[in-house]
Amino acid sequence: EKGGYDYFMLKEIAEQPKAVADTLLGRIDNAGSLTLDEVRIPASVLREVDKVVIVACGTAYHAGMIAKLAIEHWTRIPCETELASEFRYRDPILDRRTLVIAISQSGETMDTLMALRHAREQGAKVLAICNTNGSTIPRESDAVLYTHAGPEVAVASTKAFLTQLVACYLVALYLGQVRGTKWGDEIRAVIRELASIAQDVDQVLETMEPVRELARSLADKDTVLFLGRHVGYPVALEGALKLKELAYMHAEGFAAGELKHGPIALIEQDLPVVVVVPSPRGRSVLHDKIVSNIQEIRARGARTIVIAEVGDETVVPYADHLIRIPATPTLLQPLVATVPLQVFACELATARGNEVDQPRNLAKSVTVE
Numbered sequence: 001e002k003g004g005y006d007y008f009m010l011k012e013i014a015e016q017p018k019a020v021a022d023t024l025l026g027r028i029d030n031a032g033s034l035t036l037d038e039v040r041i042p043a044s045v046l047r048e049v050d051k052v053v054i055v056a057c058g059t060a061y062h063a064g065m066i067a068k069l070a071i072e073h074w075t076r077i078p079c080e081t082e083l084a085s086e087f088r089y090r091d092p093i094l095d096r097r098t099l100v101i102a103i104s105q106s107g108e109t110m111d112t113l114m115a116l117r118h119a120r121e122q123g124a125k126v127l128a129i130c131n132t133n134g135s136t137i138p139r140e141s142d143a144v145l146y147t148h149a150g151p152e153v154a155v156a157s158t159k160a161f162l163t164q165l166v167a168c169y170l171v172a173l174y175l176g177q178v179r180g181t182k183w184g185d186e187i188r189a190v191i192r193e194l195a196s197i198a199q200d201v202d203q204v205l206e207t208m209e210p211v212r213e214l215a216r217s218l219a220d221k222d223t224v225l226f227l228g229r230h231v232g233y234p235v236a237l238e239g240a241l242k243l244k245e246l247a248y249m250h251a252e253g254f255a256a257g258e259l260k261h262g263p264i265a266l267i268e269q270d271l272p273v274v275v276v277v278p279s280p281r282g283r284s285v286l287h288d289k290i291v292s293n294i295q296e297i298r299a300r301g302a303r304t305i306v307i308a309e310v311g312d313e314t315v316v317p318y319a320d321h322l323i324r325i326p327a328t329p330t331l332l333q334p335l336v337a338t339v340p341l342q343v344f345a346c347e348l349a350t351a352r353g354n355e356v357d358q359p360r361n362l363a364k365s366v367t368v369e
């Protein structure tokens, strides 16, 4: 049932191009518009939404952090993403014009379920993004957009994460489409790019051998840091989470702009630091800033592992290890940038002799608060 792979996680990493393509299937029409009729929240209601709140845990929360950036950019509706376990304990401000999006692979995560129950009690509409048909979270929501990742067995979430991202982009673009924003042209262009993004994911998977080698060479390290900005920040957090749960290593993700506010004190000779570099096109200010962050940490001895777009030559002089990813629109980059981090964590776990599919102390779905 592992389809020739040693672990379910490896199989699930490899299934990502298909999972992404399946999640898009039937949701983009021939004219390049989105058809999300299955999301049974009427367009009239979506047009009235004045705030979006995303609740989720763990990896799904990282997808939610990226969704916030996409929703705010394409729709200009204020959006906040919150850990489901924190959400209801702060008496959040919600009403009928709030759209709450609950993201969960299993559909059974108790923290997320409690958060959405609280939201509905306050009159908010709840849309679930879920991978498990008929599970509790979609059953208790007003509407659901299913991810089509297929069953995910490994405790560490991989293909579910990529499909959660796809679903979040679809919702963000759909809200933009329904409400009409000044980003109409960009929305159409991104939909076209999304339609072929599975091939980019596939391309990343084909170039992972050096990442595996690198991971093996770091098996005796204690700490790995991850840095990113904008959508690269949640990707950094996700890379760190994967490493914690699988390799049992001290791993932390930071927003690169925070370095000077504390974390740079951690940098010492030969400390591995993974940096997710945004596309040099589009938001080039961010790109310049991260290049100087890489220079800063390298000057202090860090061993830099740089994930950057094909053709981005500016990072070459400062990268001890360079991992290339295909060029994508800025907001879609997590779909390709996360994959090397999954492979990295899986390989490090194996090299350290850990149980990849069943890490210690963890359960696939967390049904207690």
Ligand code: M6R
Binding pocket: 057, 058, 059, 060, 103, 104, 105, 106, 107, 108, 109, 112, 155, 156, 157, 158, 241, 245, 364, 365, 366
């Ligand atoms: O089933 P859910 O998506 O609600 O699960 C949420 C988290 O428990 C889950 O993503 C967890 O963080 C994973 N083990 C991460 O790999």
